[in-house]
């Protein structure tokens with residue numbers, strides 16, 4: 001990774017007109033200063049009558065007599081070299097109309113020596129490709145024009161026959177890794193310098209064709225000529241990919257000063273807007289701790305995102321007209337450059353593995369290793385073990401498993417197939433052991449639970465526990481009551497979504513009312529046991545009494561004595577029955593009351609939950625989703641963490657954006673939001 005700030009240089013356009021006062025001080029520690037001197041209180045109406053001198057530091061200043069060759073050597077060559085080494089690069093020219101941007105980037109039309117940065121870079125690159133026989137280079141070229149915030153492919157062959165407005169527009173697509181892809185922008189392979197220059201001229205011609213006196217696109221559009229380079233050492237699966245953007249921006253003069261109207265005013269507004277967005281991005285990048293950079297505001301900043309504050313070696317050339325009348329714009333251009341100089345970029349080597357070549361290489365390596373193995377062992381190995389080999393191995397494993405010596409080892413030799421087979425076998429054996437022990441544990445747990453239940457309800461549970469044996473007639477009643485008591489508070493499945501149900505469960509446990517509900521449930525359970533056991537005793541007692549009465553009656557001889565005894569017994573039973581009946585009636589009332597209380601608590605909890613649920617949903621919407629335009633969102637999953645597990649909650653898309661509902665404030669944490677964009 002190479003960290004650096006964007007390099008800035010200035011180029012002054014030669015002129016025969018009267019110039020303002022300016023000077024270049026080369027002596028400032030290798031960073032020359034460009035100074036403009038504006039007369040104090042000038043009658044010419046200069047912009048600022050308070051200051052006289054404006055100084056700007058650059059890495060390099062090219063005076064009026066500078067040659068195209070010098071500009072290439074000092075500015076463009078280092079960027080081209082790093083692009084060849086696999087780093088992205090950008091060179092962009094910024095300045096007012098007529099200050100020499102196109103001359104610097106593309107070149108003058110008259111002399112060969114006036115060739116600009118692009119043809120010189122192409123020439124240099126193909127020369128380097130030829131010199132370096134250790135690598136295979138591939139070059140593709142694209143040429144994009146941005147006019148009135150719309151992108152056009154300057155290499156589209158339909159340019160000749162169609163108006164600019166009728167051509168398909170280039171649009172920006174962004175992938176999951178926020179990489180920019182340009183739809184409708186063609187990429188043309190160039191195998192030599194000539195082909196690449198032809199593409200450059202084709203693009204420039206198309207740019208000119210679109211021009212009319214009213215529509216001088218060259219002045220009012222931004223152009224990005226991109227060279228895509230990929231290189232690979234022969235035999236290597238690693239591919240190096242880099243992009244080199246060469247950018248000729250539209251004139252930077254202000255609308256108010258340009259004195260235009262109609263179509264030209266509209267264009268000027270667009271230019272000003274996109275340059276102002278560029279300025280905003282640059283200001284944001286220069287600010288410390290700024291997290292949001294408004295790249296998406298304009299097409300140009302979106303395309304140049306990597307070049308500004310990203311993975312790129314970037315250089316800016318400020319083209320300056322030193323004519324007296326252009327002083328204001330020149331100072332403004334220099335100010336812009338000073339801000340750009342603060343931006344830090346981190347260029348990384350763009351290497352990737354070609355999977356196709358990697359597979360071929362690995363296959364070759366495997367075959368070599370196999371051959372070596374055959375040579376060493378003297379045995380030709382197949383992919384699978386033979387039947388005989390398997391049988392021998394099984395015997396070895398059996399002996400190993402049966403060996404009680406903890407130090408015992410399993411010797412299968414240096415054969416991966418045998419090692420894998422042995423592991424597989426041991427895994428199966430181990431899994432069976434684990435399953436058996438799990439089953440035993442579960443069985444014990446179940447038995448313990450039954451015993452515990454019996455002990456807890458010992459006084460109420462009848463002898464020969466109805467719960468465990470299920471053999472007495474009363475066990476039915478006990479089970480029925482238990483079942484009724486343990487009815488779930490949650491609405492049934494289907495009434496609530498999975499996430500909502502989970503949320504409600506956690507809300508319920510964390511709720512202040514939850515204790516009361518649980519207490520009531522316990523009480524209700526106890527009452528139910530009581531009523532069930534009372535029924536049981538009543539039943540037993542009745543049977544015993546009846547049996548006692550009938551068995552005793554055989555020994556009684558005196559009818560009136562028998563009658564008396566029976567009457568007394570019946571009276572006793574009546575009393576006892578009445579007592580029991582009153583007790584049961586009380587218990588029934590208590591149970592009914594408890595059930596009502598439970599129902600009420602359940603309703604209150606559900607209501608509280610609904611209020612809290614909608615409050616949280618609104619909060620969440622405001623916090624997380626208000627910034628996501630619904631048009632970009634097709635689907636989203638929110639992961640929440642109730643307790644220890646992750647639960648995805650499906651979100652719904654509404655007209656005004658995304659809506660998500662999230663649960664319990666105490667124990668749920670928002671972990672991540674996955675948004676799939678169109």
Ligand SMILES: Nc1ncnc2c1ncn2[C@@H]1O[C@H](COP(=O)(O)OP(=O)(O)OP(=O)(O)O)[C@@H](O)[C@H]1O
Nearest residue numbers: 013096097098099100101102103108218219250251
């Ligand atoms: N360094 C230079 N040497 C000689 N001629 C130059 C130089 N710079 C610019 N010119 C000439 O000045 C004129 C305007 O330059 P150019 O078209 O490059 O300006 P520009 O900034 O690209 O303007 P626009 O914003 O309209 O595209 C052209 O005729 C060009 O040849």
